[in-house]
Amino acid sequence: xxxxxxxxxxxxxxxxxxxxxxxxxxxxxxxxxxxxxxxxxxxxxxxxxxxxxxxxxxxxxxxxxxxxxxxxxxxxxxxxxxxxxxxxxxxxxxxxxxxxxxxxxxxxxxxxxxxxxxxxxxxxxxxxxxxxxxxxxxxxxxxxxxxxxxxxxxxxxxxxxxxxxxxxxxxxxxxxxxxxxxxxxxxxxxxxxxxxxxxxxxxxxxxxxxxxxxxxxxxxxxxxxxxxxxxxxxxxxxxxxxxxxxxxxxxxxxxxxxxxxxxxxxxxxxxxxxxxxxxxxxxxxxxxxxxxxxxxxxxxxxxxxxxxxxxxxxxxxxxxxxxxxxxxxxxxxxxxxxxxxxxxxxxxxxxxxxxxxxxxxxxxxxxxxxxxxxxxxxxxxxxxxxxxxxxxxxxxxxxxxxxxxxxxxxxxxxxxxxxxxxxxxxxxxxxxxxxxxxxxxxxxxxxxxxxxxxxxxxxxxxxxxxxxxxxxxxxxxxxxxxxxxxxxxxxxxxxxxxxxxxxxxxxxxxxxxxxxxxxxxxxxxxxxxxxxxxxxxxxxxxxxxxxxxxxxxxxxxxxxxxxxxxxxxxxxxxxxxxxxxxxxxxxxxxxxxxxxxxxxxxxxxxxxxxxxxxxxxxxxxxxxxxxxxxxxxxxxxxxxxxxxxxxxxxxxxxxxxxxxxxxxxxxxxxxxxxxxxxxxxxxxxxxxxxxxxxxxxxxxxxxxxxxxxxxxxxxxxxxxxxxxxxxxxxxxxxxxxxxxxxxxxxxxxxxxxxxxxxxxxxxx
Numbered sequence: 001x002x003x004x005x006x007x008x009x010x011x012x013x014x015x016x017x018x019x020x021x022x023x024x025x026x027x028x029x030x031x032x033x034x035x036x037x038x039x040x041x042x043x044x045x046x047x048x049x050x051x052x053x054x055x056x057x058x059x060x061x062x063x064x065x066x067x068x069x070x071x072x073x074x075x076x077x078x079x080x081x082x083x084x085x086x087x088x089x090x091x092x093x094x095x096x097x098x099x100x101x102x103x104x105x106x107x108x109x110x111x112x113x114x115x116x117x118x119x120x121x122x123x124x125x126x127x128x129x130x131x132x133x134x135x136x137x138x139x140x141x142x143x144x145x146x147x148x149x150x151x152x153x154x155x156x157x158x159x160x161x162x163x164x165x166x167x168x169x170x171x172x173x174x175x176x177x178x179x180x181x182x183x184x185x186x187x188x189x190x191x192x193x194x195x196x197x198x199x200x201x202x203x204x205x206x207x208x209x210x211x212x213x214x215x216x217x218x219x220x221x222x223x224x225x226x227x228x229x230x231x232x233x234x235x236x237x238x239x240x241x242x243x244x245x246x247x248x249x250x251x252x253x254x255x256x257x258x259x260x261x262x263x264x265x266x267x268x269x270x271x272x273x274x275x276x277x278x279x280x281x282x283x284x285x286x287x288x289x290x291x292x293x294x295x296x297x298x299x300x301x302x303x304x305x306x307x308x309x310x311x312x313x314x315x316x317x318x319x320x321x322x323x324x325x326x327x328x329x330x331x332x333x334x335x336x337x338x339x340x341x342x343x344x345x346x347x348x349x350x351x352x353x354x355x356x357x358x359x360x361x362x363x364x365x366x367x368x369x370x371x372x373x374x375x376x377x378x379x380x381x382x383x384x385x386x387x388x389x390x391x392x393x394x395x396x397x398x399x400x401x402x403x404x405x406x407x408x409x410x411x412x413x414x415x416x417x418x419x420x421x422x423x424x425x426x427x428x429x430x431x432x433x434x435x436x437x438x439x440x441x442x443x444x445x446x447x448x449x450x451x452x453x454x455x456x457x458x459x460x461x462x463x464x465x466x467x468x469x470x471x472x473x474x475x476x477x478x479x480x481x482x483x484x485x486x487x488x489x490x491x492x493x494x495x496x497x498x499x500x501x502x503x504x505x506x507x508x509x510x511x512x513x514x515x516x517x518x519x520x521x522x523x524x525x526x527x528x529x530x531x532x533x534x535x536x537x538x539x540x541x542x543x544x545x546x547x548x549x550x551x552x553x554x555x556x557x558x559x560x561x562x563x564x565x566x567x568x569x570x571x572x573x574x575x576x577x578x579x580x581x582x583x584x585x586x587x588x589x590x591x592x593x594x595x596x597x598x599x600x601x602x603x604x605x606x607x608x609x610x611x612x613x614x615x616x617x618x619x620x621x622x623x624x625x626x627x628x629x630x631x632x633x634x635x636x637x638x639x640x641x642x643x644x645x646x647x648x649x650x651x652x653x654x655x656x657x658x659x660x661x662x663x664x665x666x667x668x669x670x671x672x673x674x675x676x677x678x679x680x681x682x683x684x685x686x687x688x689x690x691x692x693x694x695x696x697x698x699x700x701x702x703x704x705x706x707x708x709x710x711x712x713x714x715x716x717x718x719x720x721x722x723x724x725x726x727x728x729x730x731x732x733x734x735x736x737x738x739x740x741x742x743x744x745x746x747x748x749x750x751x752x753x754x755x756x757x758x759x760x761x762x763x764x
Contacts, residue, residue, distance in 0.1 A: 094116060137170060143448065148201060181229070190235070304372075406581055415569055427469045464578070507586065654672065664742075
């Protein structure tokens with residue numbers, strides 16, 4: 001790289017430095033002015049830039065075509081040898097028609113493309129390289145729904161920090177994460193990528209990811225831009241069907257779905273991504289309300305907005321845009337800055353500006369935001385600063401990264417049932433049978449959004465158990481059934497049942513394949529796919545003790561298992577160290593402490609069944625017929641929000657409040673004593689909820705306000721103290737203004753939302 005760097009400095013950097021130092025020949029006030037209010041004549045939102053003079057210097061030399069090229073984002077493809085870019089797209093880089101490329105990674109690939117952009121175009125503006133680094137890059141961590149079960153934001157932050165180190169070592173600058181869409185609907189495939197049903201947890205864990213990805217300084221070559229997505233309300237599509245219509249009130253939007261995004265802005269996230277859904281009759285990608293009124297005006301967001309894949313084009317099938325030109329006009333005037341894949345900005349904006357339909361200043365502002373990020377990443381100073389073969393080789397799949405991936409996987413596991421202390425198992429129980437299509441399946445353990453991870457790196461459950469037990473312990477495996485939604489073949493039943501009968505314990509490895517959850521993977525049933533349920537029942541009927549290990553991207557319908565199987569371990573998708581993590585829990589090397597961040601339904605008919613629902617005028621009463629209830633299932637979920645078992649037990653006692661009343665600007669402390677009453681060290685997640693009993697707008701029966709994860713030795717008692725500020729209790733009145741009215745507030749503290757101690761105070 002030394003000879004290359006000398007050539008680059010002479011041929012490229014000196015002209016660029018001259019460019020940045022040159023006089024700006026245009027009126028720069030439109031770019032560098034701070035946040036000008038939009039008038040009816042101009043839709044432009046001017047944002048305070050981090051590098052205004054530098055951005056202005058580049059903009060002054062750009063043609064309109066070069067500007068529009070910066071707004072164009074296209075995808076690299078993949079071959080067996082790695083990422084590849086089509087000749088058409090490579091030509092577009094030569095022609096300065098691309099501002100960034102996503103799905104491009106590895107130093108070799110990104111360096112090749114960056115050289116074209118920097119050395120073969122008129123101005124040498126570097127490219128942004130992006131990738132869906134959702135849960136790790138090559139070292140794969142658990143899916144977000146699993147990681148959120150740790151209730152440990154520092155753990156999540158560190159996992160994202162490691163992901164950023166690996167991804168940037170592979171030439172990447174930008175990730176399309178975190179997804180902070182609040183969702184209570186297990187039918188929706190992308191719930192696997194969510195932090196669950198609670199707004200507070202999505203905010204806290206989303207901020208943890210942003211801080212992990214972006215660090216303290218984006219100029220640091222080990223950090224990368226984060227993206228808050230999808231703005232907004234993408235997590236509640238009708239029928240749980242991905243991309244479908246969303247129809248919620250502004251109250252619900254502001255109380256439930258916007259808080260995580262506001263937290264992301266406050267945390268300094270650099271980019272937002274538009275949602276596929278509509279809100280209030282307008283597709284999000286063209287929503288003046290979402291991106292101008294809320295994001296730019298109310299929140300002062302100073303980063304840039306990228307669409308989701310072809311989202312501008314999709315405003316036409318929505319029935320909102322007449323044609324490509326109209327879609328481009330609607331999106332750019334909503335202050336959407338970068339067009340992913342549709343190329344509509346590239347093709348339509350020059351003509352719209354020539355006709356006076358779109359102002360060039362609007363395009364300038366979009367380009368300025370993108371250039372601003374390229375400056376902040378240091379790409380103008382050194383376009384190849386992320387292109388270091390040695391760093392790539394030294395960073396990817398480091399041993400300490402793999403060890404931390406194991407820790408996160410262990411803490412993500414939720415023990416759902418453990419009757420009669422079936423678990424942990426002895427490490428020498430005799431013959432262990434692993435039955436099920438996920439028992440020795442490296443590929444499906446990837447789960448969704450596996451980035452650059454390779455399935456061959458994954459530790460399967462079979463391998464993990466063999467790693468954990470003495471060599472003389474016999475461990476056998478059969479699939480029993482295929483892992484398929486459509487194939488309910490029972491051809492493997494007899495082999496599975498023979499193995500079960502001659503074994504001392506059976507570990508059933510059941511759940512979903514990696515493509516059964518995630519984007520475009522909504523389901524109308526939460527049953528175990530294929531013939532897995534029948535296999536489970538048949539193995540149970542042999543009389544051999546059974547432990548069920550679930551691997552899936554969503555809660556599944558396991559009512560039968562809950563009634564008949566004594567031990568159930570929910571393992572989600574845990575990433576590279578899956579098998580080792582599960583084995584450590586099964587054999588007691590790790591005491592499980594994970595807890596659910598979504599209410600686990602009895603069946604699909606209960607959905608949505610989130611914990612912060614409101615009471616009706618006819619709450620359920622077993623002595624009354626005409627009350628709000630199901631006649632064929634309970635109202636409550638199978639496992640409540642915040643639920644998870646341990647190999648030890650905990651007792652909560654002595655809940656107390658420091659004040660009996662506060663003003664609407666005051667605060668109090670909430671204290672509770674928690675004792676480990678078992679004989680093992682364990683982690684407990686203590687949860688604080690409140691309810692405003694009477695208000696001018698009806699309130700949920702519970703809202704999570706705070707939590708802490710703590711480690712307790714056997715017999716140890718610790719006092720947990722929370723500070724509860726009045727500001728945390730504010731809600732929106734009938735005019736959607738934040739208030740806290742006088743009245744009683746109930747306080748609930750416990751191990752989950754359904755098992756709590758109670759106290760109350762008054763707001764005066």
